[in-house]
Amino acid sequence: MAFSEPMKRWDVVVVGEIYADHVFSGFQRWPAAGEEVHAEHYVRELGGGAVNTACALARLQHRVRLIGLIGEADRSWFETRMQGFGLSADGLRSDPLGTGVTMSVSTAEDRSFYTYLGANRRLAELLDDETIRAELIAARHVHFAMPLAADMAKRLFPLLRKAGCTTSLDVGFSPDWLTDPVNQWTCRAVDYFFPNQTEAQWLSGGESAEAFRNWASFMDIRHGVIKLGAAGAAAVVNGELLHVPPPRVDAVDMTGAGDAFDAGYIDGVLNGESTQDCLRRACICGALCTTRIGALEGLPDSFSLRSIYEQTYGT
Ligand SMILES: Nc1ncnc2c1ncn2[C@@H]1O[C@H](COP(=O)(O)OP(=O)(O)OP(=O)(O)O)[C@@H](O)[C@H]1O
Numbered sequence: 001m002a003f004s005e006p007m008k009r010w011d012v013v014v015v016g017e018i019y020a021d022h023v024f025s026g027f028q029r030w031p032a033a034g035e036e037v038h039a040e041h042y043v044r045e046l047g048g049g050a051v052n053t054a055c056a057l058a059r060l061q062h063r064v065r066l067i068g069l070i071g072e073a074d075r076s077w078f079e080t081r082m083q084g085f086g087l088s089a090d091g092l093r094s095d096p097l098g099t100g101v102t103m104s105v106s107t108a109e110d111r112s113f114y115t116y117l118g119a120n121r122r123l124a125e126l127l128d129d130e131t132i133r134a135e136l137i138a139a140r141h142v143h144f145a146m147p148l149a150a151d152m153a154k155r156l157f158p159l160l161r162k163a164g165c166t167t168s169l170d171v172g173f174s175p176d177w178l179t180d181p182v183n184q185w186t187c188r189a190v191d192y193f194f195p196n197q198t199e200a201q202w203l204s205g206g207e208s209a210e211a212f213r214n215w216a217s218f219m220d221i222r223h224g225v226i227k228l229g230a231a232g233a234a235a236v237v238n239g240e241l242l243h244v245p246p247p248r249v250d251a252v253d254m255t256g257a258g259d260a261f262d263a264g265y266i267d268g269v270l271n272g273e274s275t276q277d278c279l280r281r282a283c284i285c286g287a288l289c290t291t292r293i294g295a296l297e298g299l300p301d302s303f304s305l306r307s308i309y310e311q312t313y314g315t
């Protein structure tokens with residue numbers, strides 16, 4: 001950082017949809033309409049990519065602000081859970097629509113989701129709020145974990161660039177967003193773009209990482225990074241794919257692996273590391289996330305990130 005650059009209040013501001021996840025598992029079968037079936041297990045956890053990435057970055061000791069909307073009734077739950085990661089809930093606004101809810105229901109073979117958007121409906125309005133804008137420009141890096149609308153991106157990105165913030169985007173599984181040409185501007189404007197393999201396919205029309213490379217090169221994407229599940233990840237650098245394998249782990253639950261990956265990559269960016277190093281940190285965070293049930297329990301701290309890094313890739 002140049003000596004004259006003013007100290008930013010936050011390392012990262014993460015913006016996106018926030019959910020209360022209700023995870024029911026161990027059903028023997030799917031019920032017919034009007035029937036009741038009983039779950040073997042139930043857990044309630046904070047959810048949504050924004051929460052997962054913010055918690056992961058806070059655990060890596062960055063100064064993180066999470067911005068989004070919840071119902072007031074859930075505030076103390078969010079405060080307590082986020083505190084465990086060294087993250088304050090003060091960036092979360094309360095809204096009468098209540099916290100968004102995702103219900104995940106699974107048998108041994110299948111999983112289905114039921115979602116209520118709740119307060120997340122007001123996210124676009126929130127981003128037009130002057131106080132929130134001030135929080136965003138007070139960050140070194142702003143990560144959007146949401147299908148950011150094109151008009152909002154066009155308003156925000158020039159402001160952020162002018163304030164010296166780098167940016168990243170994970171739109172999640174949003175076929176409508178990914179296939180709408182209006183969003184190509186956003187893909188080009190963001191500094192780091194993080195689709196997974198399925199999302200990349202919606203963009204490029206092809207299944208392979210090479211198809212993503214061709215699309216990203218043609219579109220002039222600044223840093224296109226594709227997440228490849230157990231095969232790791234690849235970044236497009238000067239028209240070529242730079243591939244990094246993940247550490248070998250006993251994966252038990254993939255929930256949130258992509259969000260943890262984003263955090264690891266941003267950790268590298270904030271530390272001024274090379275693309276290869278950012279990919280390695282990201283792959284470690286994604287892989288470790290899969291070793292525990294849920295998105296939050298497996299997230300590494302800086303110490304375990306460093307030790308797995310050395311074991312996997314050498315020093
Ligand atoms: N089985 C695995 N073994 C090792 N690493 C894994 C495994 N699964 C995922 N990862 C790591 O986590 C990263 C993200 O996983 P994935 O490609 O599934 O993202 P995603 O589909 O966006 O996930 P999410 O469901 O959270 O949105 C991968 O790029 C990889 O580095």
Ligand SMILES: [Mg+2]
Nearest residue numbers: 172196258259
């Ligand atoms: Mg994802």
